[in-house]
Amino acid sequence: MPTNKQLELYKLIHPDYAGFTLVEAADILGIHLRSAQQRVANMRKTHPQAFDYEKFIKKEEENIYDIQAIYKGYLSQAKVKDIEWNLTIEELEAIIQLDCHVCGKYNKINLGNTPGFHANSSIRRTAYNHKTGQKFAYHRLWRFDVTKGYDYVNCVSICWRCIRRRRLHA
Helix, strand or coil, X not given: CCCHHHHHHHHHHCCCCCCCCHHHHHHHHCCCXXXXXXXXXXXXXXXXXXXXXXXXXXXXXXXXXXXXXXXXXXXXHHHHXXXXXXXXXXXXXXXXXXXXXXXXXCCCCCCCCCCCCCHHHCCCEEEEECCCCEEEEECEEEECCCCCCECCCCEEEECHHHHHHHHHHC
């Protein structure tokens, strides 16, 4: 099986996923371009089945998140960290569907052909709203002021790339 890094790289460069260039993908993953080129070449040789897009879609669609599960995940995280939580499901859903607050990008991913991504390898994740029957892409939730809790005024949408940058520069 391909490693997680190889799969992340593949998803970033595949035109039906994120569609980034190899240079952009290497930057996002924090690896050198030559290393990225070697990983792609090795993966094509050793795991040709990994480049089967239909297989990826089938596997990834099994990993679609539910808005209720997203809400409960954030809520339980807030309880564990003893952070005040004042968001409703509707407010959370509205926030996480916005473009990234930091870079303003939608990250080239559209809902029509994008299967769900895993949490730690995603630029955007896909969720399913059981009430409306609609799939939607979403970013992570970010608090402006970490001393305050989760409320509609203090929270914005943030993409995976900006979360990574924020952690590296913190």
